[in-house]
Amino acid sequence: MSTSLRERIEALGDAFWLRPAILVLLGVILGEGAVWAEQLDGLRSLLPESWLYAGGEAGARALLGAIATSTIGVAGTTFSITVAALSLASGQMGPRLLRNFVRDAGNQVALGVFLGTFAYALVVLRTVRSVEEGTFVPHLGVTGALLLALVCVGTLTWFVHHIASGINVETVINTVHAELREAVARLTLDRPDAGPAGAPLPACPVTAEQSGYLRALDEEELAAWAAERGATLDLLVRPGDYIFPGTPVARVSPPALAAEAAGPVRDALSLGDRRAAAQDLEFAVRQLVEIAVRALSPGINDPFTAIAVLDRFGELLCRMTDRHLPGPAVLRDGRAVLLRRVVDYDGLLDAMFHMIRQNGAGSAAVLLRLMEVLGAVLAAEQAPERRATLRRHAGLALTAGRQELTERAALAALEERYSALPAP
Template sequence: MVTHRESRRPRALSPLREHLRDTFWFAPAVGLVGALVLAGAVGELDAWLIGALQDEGDYDSVTSLIKIAEDAKSVVTTVGSAMLTFIGVVFSISLVALQMASSQFSPRVVRLYVRSRITKGTFAVFLATFLFSLAGQSAYDGEKDPKLVTSVPVFTLLTAVLLVLISLGLFVAYVNATIRLMRVSYVIDRITRESFRVLGAYPLRSPEGALPLPAEVSVITHRGRAGVLRDVNIARLSRIARRGGTVLRLVPRIGDFVVPGTPLLTVHGPSEGRLPVRLLRSTVSVGVERTFHQDLGFGLRQLADIGLRALSSAINDPTTAVQCLDRIVQFLAAVADRPLGAVHHTDRSGTVRLVQDLPSWGDLVDLGFTEIRLCATTSPQVTRRLLAGLDDLLLLVPPDRRRPLERHRALVEQAVERTVPEAADREFALLADHQGIG
């Protein structure tokens, strides 16, 4: 059991920020709005400059700016058309990268590209530059008389050139980031870092005076579409429970598939008022796929998928499976001596208001090792690394957590004994090695 105070990490477990990161439209939309605002501000600055020169009677300078404006319009027009072509190139690169990642690694790693800040930032700046150029062209004043002209796009030209330079820099960074995301080692590292970020959002520690739940008085069922439970608004659920003077328990775990009519929340202890059932249901986010946000086991799921695909006959890449095992062992070592199971979310006064189930130690061990173990018997590199990882974890975990690891170690030995006919090959495959075959 774990205690987690509601006010300690309000942003880490806030769904809105994570939901926006999982979308691709938000950053480009902000870029487009920003381009319109910037175009309006720069246009006003151009009008102010011409107005100031006219008020001073400096018509020679106005005439010089009008001559420059013709070239400026050509430059801005060229920038607009070039950026549209650039956007097409970036979009094509993204599609190729997504297709390769999905086919070679796992369909679940595609979300790494969707969440990539450099990818969304590049698209946002490219679209903003294109829209700014269009707005600059539409605001161009073709008047030749220095006394009648109202605006000359001087600052518009400078801003367009600056946006182009930023776009070129972002394009180089985007290509570099995309190439890195097409390398399996970097993808595995990104998944691991995301997993540790989720682990950091749950400050796992021993409970301090966590009491058993009061008697269950009612059940709130799921309404709406069926799907995967992605996350819950923990802060809002805790506030509702505090106002009602009761305790809530989330029945499904994050990552479970829920269908309408199944239990979603149970209410424990008499409430001081009627609970807002519709508001409680709105705190739960259901989608078509799992996300990292509050899912402690999703990183292991992805690592196991990549390792499993690497061991398939179509790819036959045991080295990648070994890299996945490296990170699986790293994550399990980080939680080896930390409390798992039910997490108790408390309000500011320290009263438990929400109970949420997390995967147990056995669940995480099985998730990380089972499928790779079943496919690893024909690859001594993988069996040797698997045994070395299990031995390391056996040294780190407390005695009550040794059993799942010992079971997997025994199963590896039994599988190798059954499938490898030569005694020398069996002995080699069962020799623990941190590099597989170093």
């Protein structure tokens, strides 16, 4: 799947209205289909008479009206509950976590079921005619409305359970952790990538015209353009960076191609008002860090949530022992045509542990668990450079404990765990 298509699909997930709109359209089509089927005696005869609505015009109107009124009322209640859950999640876990609630397919589908049933009932209701108007009672349509009403009852029960479990911090952590695991599987490699980029060449900068967060970058198109013209593009930004208008985003060599490269480079940048997970490996990491940092704030003081986040980071790093991060150069026919800024192992661990260690330096439980997580990853990781990075963070945790921990027993336990770390 191309980068631009993946980014557009992810952007569609942020549209809360999309699934409800599709279900409303399906409700309209289903209502029209039920009325059309009612006019074909052959289709109606396929169902036993005892299964179909057997009342008259007045009863059909009353029933359809009751279903329409109740479903639109419940849809409003559903929306209110969703907004209340968003407010609670924003205050407890941070406003950037709202993206996960807005993207939740369950909330969208639940609202869509109620609105789709409402649209279905209206479409069928408009076809009911009395004797004066030429009697027509859509028995199939009314029966379908009854079935959809029962579906709405089940959906409401499920929605209450879903929203109650969805605002649980463990559920949110697991959701973001699953997104992070998927990003690691997608953005890391089975084998080491191309080596160092080499010595810099004389180049001319290409500047940005717009501003915003770089949500995605079409590296394949840029590499193809550079290979076709015998050029080398040096990207100065990476997904997740904020782009300022008029600032350099790339350099092109030879400089004579700078004017020609401006269009392809700008077209390859997908900008938005918020970061996206399509190519930004640190995006989900920072979401989990935000949960942990808020939990460690004096107003909440919940070290158990921070410990849960550290456990997820440890699990992810153990899974990454046989994975490789992309290299800084994209090669075509053995030549580096695209130089890029990439996330390295050091930067990934800095994003995971720095803020948690700084905010949890006074919590013995957090520092002890951090040391245990680093020890577990050290036991699984074999690459010397990665082991050096892990031991560096273990040393930082020990230094933070020596500066902040006042209880001698806690500091002694931290030093004991540091001494028990696997040898370099």
